[in-house]
Amino acid sequence: MSKKIKIVTSIDFENQYMSATPPILRSLGIPIQIYDVKETSRFIKIPTPLYRPDYNFLVHLTKGNAKQQVDTEIRSINRNDILFVKQGNMTALKEISNDIEGHIIIFEDSTLNHLLSKEKFINLFTANTVIKLSDEISNWLTPLFELLTTEIYNNKPNLDICYSLFQAALIKIIASDKEHNKTINRSSEIAFTFKELVYKHHVEHKSVSFYVDKLSVSVNYLNRCIQQTMGTAPKEWINKVSILQSQLLLQDYTKCISSVAFELNYEDPGYFGRLFKKITTLTPSEYRASLMQNLSE
Incomplete structure (x- = not known):
């Protein structure tokens, strides 16, 4: 009988791949977490080993660039790009520029089931790993993610507001992925x-x-x-x-x-x-x- 391969949780990532845990990375105890890329990237030991997260994560870059391995391919992520890594993927952060800015959102499958229809759920999970956004859409997402950050780090975050903001972001991202913006067959x-x-x-x-x-x-x-x-x-x-x-x-x-x-x-x-x-x-x-x-x- 094969042993179950260890899956990395967000806490494991902090302990294994970061030189220290910045104050912003405190445990939130809610199904959606959002972090400032510039703040967190200073603590990550790069390159990270290959790992398999037990969560999904989405990265929106507004400045700088990075390289992320997702399964067998290394993807370049640039300004106005969305990187989507799902639970089950193998991944590793290979490179990151010093001028990096943006947000990383961590979320569970149960969150997506709560927010998206079956068609949009599959649309997201079959979308490109890196989605190119226009300036207009990227600029639309940035203040939304800032609002989500403000609400999540409130002393008593309102989950309905958090879910609504994240749902709006996901629908906007799915709609912008023109190569996959079609009815699921x-x-x-x-x-x-x-x-x-x-x-x-x-x-x-x-x-x-x-x-x-x-x-x-x-x-x-x-x-x-x-x-x-x-x-x-x-x-x-x-x-x-x-x-x-x-x-x-x-x-x-x-x-x-x-x-x-x-x-x-x-x-x-x-x-x-x-x-x-x-x-x-x-x-x-x-x-x-x-x-x-x-x-x-």
């Missing part, structure tokens, strides 16, 4: 559900047939849906998620590479090593060496 729903199933079951089930049965679709139809919406084949996505999980396990230096392979249900460590290099361009040993180098810098 069957392919989008299948792709959304497939991704969720893979995050949950990839350790025990690496065969496409398992997901075909779960979704009650044909192999050809699943292939077509995933290619159209994600630009990759279902098997390739399953492999990518498994290798991303292995990168988390490889951060534990008490585990040998073979034991990591076995923990993720790869019976042949040699095959695991070849697959790891195909996806990351590094062998597992080289990846570990790169982690050690980052820690020593």
Whole structure:
């Protein structure tokens, strides 16, 4: 039986990846949290290791730039961009400029279920990881997020007001993502559900047939849906998620590479090593060496 891979909470992030906890990062005890990017970024030890958050987060930049790994790709985030990282994604902050400004909002899935219709919920979760905003929309969001900050850090925040402000922001962001601003179709729903199933079951089930049965679709139809919406084949996505999980396990230096392979249900460590290099361009040993180098810098 594989051990459950540790998921990083917002408190874990503070303890593991920040040099200190600024006063603004006090525990709020509510389902939405908002922080000033400029204030918090001064305390983050960059680059962070790859981790999997147990929360969703959204970053709105109004100045400066950053680079964030989300699953297997490194995304550039610039002024007027929205970065959206969902619970289940693998992520790591790679770079951040000294002149960075904006907001980061942390929220749970239950918050989204409360605020969005099913169509808008799926629209958000199938949207681009980085959404480019116009000056007009970015300038519209900034005072809204400042109002949300004021209300959340009130001694007695009104959750109805917090929810309403955040709901307005989400609807504005979804509407601005022109590439995905369309009615949700069957392919989008299948792709959304497939991704969720893979995050949950990839350790025990690496065969496409398992997901075909779960979704009650044909192999050809699943292939077509995933290619159209994600630009990759279902098997390739399953492999990518498994290798991303292995990168988390490889951060534990008490585990040998073979034991990591076995923990993720790869019976042949040699095959695991070849697959790891195909996806990351590094062998597992080289990846570990790169982690050690980052820690020593």
